[in-house]
Amino acid sequence: MDILFTDAVKQMGPTAFQVMVKPIGPICNLNCTYCYYLEKDNLYPLKKDFKMPEEILESFIRQQIENQEVPVVNFVWQGGEPALMRIDFYRKAIELEKKYANGKKIENAFQTNGTLLNDEWCEFFKENNFLIGISIDGPEKLHNKYRLTKGNKPSFHKVMHGISLLKKHNVDFNTLSVVNDYNSHYPLEVYNFFKKTGSQFMQFIPIVERIADTPGPDSLKLVSPDFKEDATVSDWSVKPKQFGKFLCAIFDEWVRNDVGKYYIQIFDVSLANWVGANPNLCAFSETCGNATVMEHNGDLYSCDHFVYKENYLGNIMETPLVSMVKTIEQTQFGLNKRDKLPRYCLKCEYRFACHGECPKNRIIKTPDGEPGLNYNCEAYKMFFKHIDPYMQYMAKELNKKRSPANVMNWIRQSELQKSTIKVPERNSPCPCGSGKKYKKCCGKDPSLMPISNKSVNYTHD
Numbered sequence: 001m002d003i004l005f006t007d008a009v010k011q012m013g014p015t016a017f018q019v020m021v022k023p024i025g026p027i028c029n030l031n032c033t034y035c036y037y038l039e040k041d042n043l044y045p046l047k048k049d050f051k052m053p054e055e056i057l058e059s060f061i062r063q064q065i066e067n068q069e070v071p072v073v074n075f076v077w078q079g080g081e082p083a084l085m086r087i088d089f090y091r092k093a094i095e096l097e098k099k100y101a102n103g104k105k106i107e108n109a110f111q112t113n114g115t116l117l118n119d120e121w122c123e124f125f126k127e128n129n130f131l132i133g134i135s136i137d138g139p140e141k142l143h144n145k146y147r148l149t150k151g152n153k154p155s156f157h158k159v160m161h162g163i164s165l166l167k168k169h170n171v172d173f174n175t176l177s178v179v180n181d182y183n184s185h186y187p188l189e190v191y192n193f194f195k196k197t198g199s200q201f202m203q204f205i206p207i208v209e210r211i212a213d214t215p216g217p218d219s220l221k222l223v224s225p226d227f228k229e230d231a232t233v234s235d236w237s238v239k240p241k242q243f244g245k246f247l248c249a250i251f252d253e254w255v256r257n258d259v260g261k262y263y264i265q266i267f268d269v270s271l272a273n274w275v276g277a278n279p280n281l282c283a284f285s286e287t288c289g290n291a292t293v294m295e296h297n298g299d300l301y302s303c304d305h306f307v308y309k310e311n312y313l314g315n316i317m318e319t320p321l322v323s324m325v326k327t328i329e330q331t332q333f334g335l336n337k338r339d340k341l342p343r344y345c346l347k348c349e350y351r352f353a354c355h356g357e358c359p360k361n362r363i364i365k366t367p368d369g370e371p372g373l374n375y376n377c378e379a380y381k382m383f384f385k386h387i388d389p390y391m392q393y394m395a396k397e398l399n400k401k402r403s404p405a406n407v408m409n410w411i412r413q414s415e416l417q418k419s420t421i422k423v424p425e426r427n428s429p430c431p432c433g434s435g436k437k438y439k440k441c442c443g444k445d446p447s448l449m450p451i452s453n454k455s456v457n458y459t460h461d
Contacts (some may be wrong), residue, residue: 289334
């Protein structure tokens with residue numbers, strides 16, 4: 001306990017933290033099947049108006065800027081659907097940011113489903129240098145599977161109209177896609193669609209949710225990993241093996257043709273971990289806890305994925321923001337990401353790249369029965385093994401102060417040698433270097449072999 005306390009105190013260094021703001025709480029104009037946030041209104045059963053009052057907005061902006069010991073302060077606006085707050089709310093936010101900036105640079109990001117955007121919104125975004133995140137799950141048939149309106153109508157065309165307006169006004173945007181049980185079977189269709197759409201920055205987030213057989217006293221059906229009663233993984237949750245295949249397929253296309261042209265978050269953070277740098281993404285960092293979430297009424301919670309009563313930190317109108325972020329309890333929340341890894345993870349060769357991923361998804365048991373293993377462990381092992389030779393090459397290029405994009409030429413040179421490489425006999429040692437026989441390793445799935453070891457007939461499905 002003393003060691004953990006000391007670690008917590010050490011982590012209370014220069015103050016820099018992120019607060020994701022929910023100015024409209026969980027209220028949204030869509031009714032996405034897999035959304036984990038819509039039911040958070042159950043935490044406020046007496047609440048009728050979820051709009052953030054101006055006094056809370058001002059208190060938050062002042063505290064957020066004053067307490068950051070860094071030159072750049074980021075504001076992240078999310079929901080629900082943040083565009084349900086009228087544009088005047090954000091004009092006021094910009095006014096307050098300027099009022100309290102005190103020489104610091106202010107940046108704003110806005111995560112939206114895109115369906116409510118119009119010229120006025122996009123002109124405002126451009127004028128104030130907002131970075132826009134668009135939630136979209138791929139081409140029409142894939143997106144419309146789960147992302148529906150309140151009347152169960154498709155939302156794809158409205159989202160695409162919003163994107164066209166962002167492009168018309170030259171507003172910077174990226175895309176955030178939920179990888180689910182359906183679109184995970186179409187990785188290249190998803191990736192090529194986003195390239196055609198004009199998204200140079202892509203995030204692929206696996207959806208993993210458990211549904212309680214009997215909701216607890218907070219009436220939430222989608223439960224945390226700490227929930228001890230009976231719960232079942234939802235039908236829409238991505239299957240681990242399929243998620244691994246999804247990532248590998250997109251990576252193969254990207255590493256051969258698109259390095260330096262398109263940026264995929266998980267590839268970027270993986271390279272950071274291979275180099276030994278900070279990945280700047282809590283899910284793949286050793287610890288977390290510096291990214292909290294604030295509700296419409298000023299309530300602060302440990303994380304966007306841990307908005308539960310047991311993760312409530314306080315209210316900014318009653319307790320200073322920095323005091324809540326820097327509590328021993330919140331710091332320990334972040335350290336638990338490292339300290340509660342099961343032994344199975346501690347011995348894993350890819351621990352440096354994964355760090356157990358998000359604690360929210362640690363819902364299964366290890367092969368020896370220890371709890372706390374990530375649901376997508378199989379996916380990440382498959383993915384990290386697959387990308388390892390390319391990551392090693394790109395890491396070396398970075399260390400030599402050369403571009404990681406050189407990996408594409410390295411692959412092309414490797415493929416020139418393919419005609420001299422024969423497919424191994426079934427009982428021969430596997431060329432990937434695993435020490436296993438070919439039939440028990442890459443022979444079961446040749447797409448997992450490094451390019452330089454693949455046969456001349458290697459193709460993608």
